[in-house]
Each structure stands twice: as C-alpha cells, then as structure tokens.
Amino acid sequence: MTKPCIICVAITGSVPQKSDNPAVPITVAEQIDSTQAAFEAGASICHAHVRNADGSPSSDPEKFARLKEGLEKHCPGMIIQFSTGGRSGAGQARGAMLPLRPDMASLSVGSNNFPTRVYENPPDLVDWLASEMRAHDVKPEVECFDLSHIHQAARMSADGRIPGPLYVQFVMGVKNAMPVDRPTFDFYIETVKRLMPDAEWCAAGIGAGQLLINEWVVAAGGHART
Amino acid sequence: MTKPCIICVAITGSVPQKSDNPAVPITVAEQIDSTQAAFEAGASICHAHVRNADGSPSSDPEKFARLKEGLEKHCPGMIIQFSTGGRSGAGQARGAMLPLRPDMASLSVGSNNFPTRVYENPPDLVDWLASEMRAHDVKPEVECFDLSHIHQAARMSADGRIPGPLYVQFVMGVKNAMPVDRPTFDFYIETVKRLMPDAEWCAAGIGAGQLLINEWVVAAGGHART
Ligand SMILES: [Zn+2]
Ligand SMILES: [Zn+2]
Ligand SMILES: [Zn+2]
Ligand SMILES: [Zn+2]
Incomplete structure (x- = not known):
C-alpha cells in the first residue's frame, strides 16, 4: 500500500x-x-x-x-x-482561540516580508504560541516561508518546544518572500529529511501557484492543500 | 592566474x-x-x-x-x-549617510528574526535605500540572511532596482535566523550561480562561525570577511 x-x-x-x-x-x-x-x-x-x-x-x-x-x-x-x-490579529490575540483545543493550529516560527509589509513573528511571540499549543494539546502545522524557518522548526523540535514528529508546510509564491521555485522546493524536502526525518510535510502556493505545487507535492510524497 | x-x-x-x-x-x-x-x-x-x-x-x-x-x-x-x-537606526535614518557617496553600502532586502526581535526591512524601506544608493552611485552589498533574500536580490537586479553585477553576502550564525550549515551554504552558491551568474559573493559568520565560514569561502571561490 x-x-x-x-x-x-x-x-x-x-x-x-x-x-x-x-x-x-x-x-x-x-x-x-x-x-x-x-x-x-x-x-x-x-x-x-x-x-x-x-x-x-x-x-x-x-x-x-x-x-x-x-x-x-x-x-x-x-x-x-x-x-x-x-x-x-496582532500579538497574543493571534492565539486567543487556542484554549478551544482545535486538533491543529498553524504556527509561524520566523519573520519575512509580505507584499507590502513585514510579517512579524518575534521570537517571544513564537515561543508563547508554541507553549499555548502544548498546554492545550494542539498539534502545530509549522509554516515555513523561508529556509531558515525549517531550521528553526528543527531546533524547536529538538528542545521540546514543539513535541512529537513535526508537520511542516512550505509556503511559496508570496511576493517579496519565497517564489514558487522548483530547486528550492526540492532543497526544502532534502532539508526536512536531513534535520527531522520523521516529519511530514505539505506545501501551499499562493493563488495560481497552488496547482503547480500540488503536482510537485503529490509526485514527491507530500501532503496537498487547496 | x-x-x-x-x-x-x-x-x-x-x-x-x-x-x-x-x-x-x-x-x-x-x-x-x-x-x-x-x-x-x-x-x-x-x-x-x-x-x-x-x-x-x-x-x-x-x-x-x-x-x-x-x-x-x-x-x-x-x-x-x-x-x-x-x-x-530606524527607517530612513539608516540611509542618512548615503549622500556622502561611500563606494559601497550594505543593503538588506528581506526581513528575518534576530536573537530577541524581528529584523525589520519592510519593502518600501528596502526600495528607498536602493534608490538612494542608485542616486549617489553607491554599490550595494546585498545582505542575505535567508534563502528568499537571494531571490529578492535577483528580482531587484532584473528590474533595475540594483544595477550592474550583484555583490551578495550570505549571513549565517545569527540565532533564530540561518545557522552555519554547510548544505545551505552550498545551496546558496548554487542559487546565486543559477539566478545571477555574473554576481560575486562573500559570507559573514557571527562570532565563532566566521573562521569556519572563511575556510568554506576561500575553498569555494568566494570573498572573505573578518
Ligand atoms: Zn491560512
Ligand atoms: Zn496543510
Ligand atoms: Zn555590519
Ligand atoms: Zn563582505
């Protein structure tokens, strides 16, 4: 199977x-x-x-x-x-729904540019969101808008801030952040396999990029997003 | 030679x-x-x-x-x-010395986390700094704290925001950003060669990472930093 x-x-x-x-x-x-x-x-x-x-x-x-x-x-x-x-929302308001104990919640672990502004995920907010997820038994989907975010996810897994096998998502196609780029996509997968071999991964593309990324994901053994 | x-x-x-x-x-x-x-x-x-x-x-x-x-x-x-x-400094104060026409100036083109805060380089500030450098004939050294920053440098080169062959610097070893990681270093070089074949590149490591990175740089044909 x-x-x-x-x-x-x-x-x-x-x-x-x-x-x-x-x-x-x-x-x-x-x-x-x-x-x-x-x-x-x-x-x-x-x-x-x-x-x-x-x-x-x-x-x-x-x-x-x-x-x-x-x-x-x-x-x-x-x-x-x-x-x-x-x-x-801004700051801790972003995690105000975590006590509802959804099965999962998205967790950004680094900062990057968006089309017209900075997507701000300061280290103390990231740590607070992760601790709220642990407290309420919520499984994070780690959002990786750039390569260093995969490294950060691996560090947070190694020191227990994110428990269990990781579920990571590559986000591509955001203007001023990572474009939809095949060599980068392949290197992302390689990096996940090297740093956290038991992780599962999926990928999201913005707008028109999603369909192309879904083809890549399905062929490479990842999980898909609409 | x-x-x-x-x-x-x-x-x-x-x-x-x-x-x-x-x-x-x-x-x-x-x-x-x-x-x-x-x-x-x-x-x-x-x-x-x-x-x-x-x-x-x-x-x-x-x-x-x-x-x-x-x-x-x-x-x-x-x-x-x-x-x-x-x-x-903050905002445009960061570029207030550009009218002095130094030969070069560092230019960050994306945002990322630093040890305790977000390193904020919003798109409009990046564009303003780049335009000041063009106006005063200052050659940018593009600071790449993450992989998407290399892609952003290539886009800014393609559309004329950064003229001439690029000079890019990889920055590794900043806590909560990109660690000193050999496969990433190699992929950075590959990406530069693929996206902007006439660029020159150098690399900076934070603290103890600098010596190791200098060995890598010299062997790989890049430029070194103390
Ligand atoms: Zn969403
Ligand atoms: Zn997903
Ligand atoms: Zn400096
Ligand atoms: Zn340099």
Whole structure:
C-alpha cells in the first residue's frame, strides 16, 4: 500500500473577499457548508480563518468556537486547524482561540516580508504560541516561508518546544518572500529529511501557484492543500 | 592566474563593546587606526558602523563623514562600505549617510528574526535605500540572511532596482535566523550561480562561525570577511 496523501482545504484564508470571488465563504454558516462539501469530496484537514461581517479578518475566539461546533457536527472526524497567522490579529490575540483545543493550529516560527509589509513573528511571540499549543494539546502545522524557518522548526523540535514528529508546510509564491521555485522546493524536502526525518510535510502556493505545487507535492510524497 | 579573494574587514560591528573586548574600536580615531592596520595586512573593503561615545550604535552622518575622510587619507584606495543595517537606526535614518557617496553600502532586502526581535526591512524601506544608493552611485552589498533574500536580490537586479553585477553576502550564525550549515551554504552558491551568474559573493559568520565560514569561502571561490 502506498502512503496516503492528506488533503488540507483552506476554505477562506484572510485576504480574498466576495468582491474577488462570490464563492468565498465569509460567515461561519457559509464556512461550514463549504467545508462539508470539501470533506465529502475527500479533504481531511480544514485550515480555517474567521472573518468579521464586513469580510475583514478576525481572530475572535467566539467565531472560532461556533465554527468548531459546526464542523464537528457536519464533518465528523475531520481535523480542524485554526490559523494563528498575523493577518487576522496582532500579538497574543493571534492565539486567543487556542484554549478551544482545535486538533491543529498553524504556527509561524520566523519573520519575512509580505507584499507590502513585514510579517512579524518575534521570537517571544513564537515561543508563547508554541507553549499555548502544548498546554492545550494542539498539534502545530509549522509554516515555513523561508529556509531558515525549517531550521528553526528543527531546533524547536529538538528542545521540546514543539513535541512529537513535526508537520511542516512550505509556503511559496508570496511576493517579496519565497517564489514558487522548483530547486528550492526540492532543497526544502532534502532539508526536512536531513534535520527531522520523521516529519511530514505539505506545501501551499499562493493563488495560481497552488496547482503547480500540488503536482510537485503529490509526485514527491507530500501532503496537498487547496 | 587564479581569481583573487577580496578580504572585507568589519572593524566594529554594532553589538560588541569595550567590555566584551578592549580592542573593539569605538571612536572614529580608533576605527581609522584599526582599519589602517587591516589595510596594510591586505584587506581591501572596510565595512563600517559608527558608535556614540558610550559605545551604543549610531547612524550619525557627521561621524560617517569623519570616518570616510580619515580612511581616504590613511588607507588610500581602500573600498569604503557603510552599514545601513537596522541595529544602528530606524527607517530612513539608516540611509542618512548615503549622500556622502561611500563606494559601497550594505543593503538588506528581506526581513528575518534576530536573537530577541524581528529584523525589520519592510519593502518600501528596502526600495528607498536602493534608490538612494542608485542616486549617489553607491554599490550595494546585498545582505542575505535567508534563502528568499537571494531571490529578492535577483528580482531587484532584473528590474533595475540594483544595477550592474550583484555583490551578495550570505549571513549565517545569527540565532533564530540561518545557522552555519554547510548544505545551505552550498545551496546558496548554487542559487546565486543559477539566478545571477555574473554576481560575486562573500559570507559573514557571527562570532565563532566566521573562521569556519572563511575556510568554506576561500575553498569555494568566494570573498572573505573578518
Ligand atoms: Zn496543510
Ligand atoms: Zn491560512
Ligand atoms: Zn563582505
Ligand atoms: Zn555590519
């Protein structure tokens, strides 16, 4: 039997609006409907952000709680992953939903540039988010926007800040950060295998890059993201 | 004839104090003395930071002007490179000495973590520093603290934000950023050769890492730093 490929569905993200695509699920009810369709089609992880009524990104634990309740009811057994990314809040507000004990949460472990600003993940915030995840039994998906983030993940694993085999995600195609680049993708995999041989990995591409990256991921034995 | 190796002497940096090592040159007069000794020993680039009287980092153009004057007198022909790094000032203050027209200046093109904070190089500041360097005929040394910074340098070269063949420096050994790692070092060189075949490259290691990196650099055909 070959190793199964996990499909992670990112239903909403923090950037796209209804004006970009009317199908983007914004309300919690829309998110639950949309995730259920993906779950029935074979996705096993739901990577979730929540939004305010006007579509702007939110990190309100109340909304995350309603989303989790709905997903548990409509998608039984699906792995729920909340985003602690920096587009939805600042500082510790980014982890305010972790006491809800989702199965997983995204964890950025380094800083990098975004299209128009710095994506700030200062070391003390990273350590605090990791400690909250340990305290509430939440499995991190480590977001690697650059090569040093893979090294940082390995260090955090070695010293116990991230317990168990790691689950890392390569993020490519963000303007002013790492482009969708095949030699880099291959070196990322090599580096993961060298530094943390028991880790699983997946990859996310921004916009048009996702389809190409999914082809690479499936052929290379990683896990896929929509 | 083999290709010559350029030696860049970083006399002061922004962190070490007299209390760490009494030989650290702090005043402009000490910096000129120390650079002259390195120049006579074979260094051809002086990478310079300036300091306040109490040893704290400064970005005062007045001090940079006095340093440049002294270096031109005591080290004729030496290449003068000023730091625009973020430890010595914030925002555009980091580039306030560029109108002095040093031969070179360091240019960080991405953001990353430092031991206790984020090293912030937002895209608009990077672009402004690059435009100041073009306006005053200053050759950038592009500081690459992570792999995506090499890609960013290549993009900035392709679209004219950094003119001419690039001079890039790999920076390794900063806590919470890229460690001193041989496979990464080799992949950095491969990436530079692939994306900008006419670039020259050098490498800086923090503290104890510098000697090891110098061995790698000399064997691989790069330029060295003290
Ligand atoms: Zn994923
Ligand atoms: Zn996300
Ligand atoms: Zn150098
Ligand atoms: Zn420096």
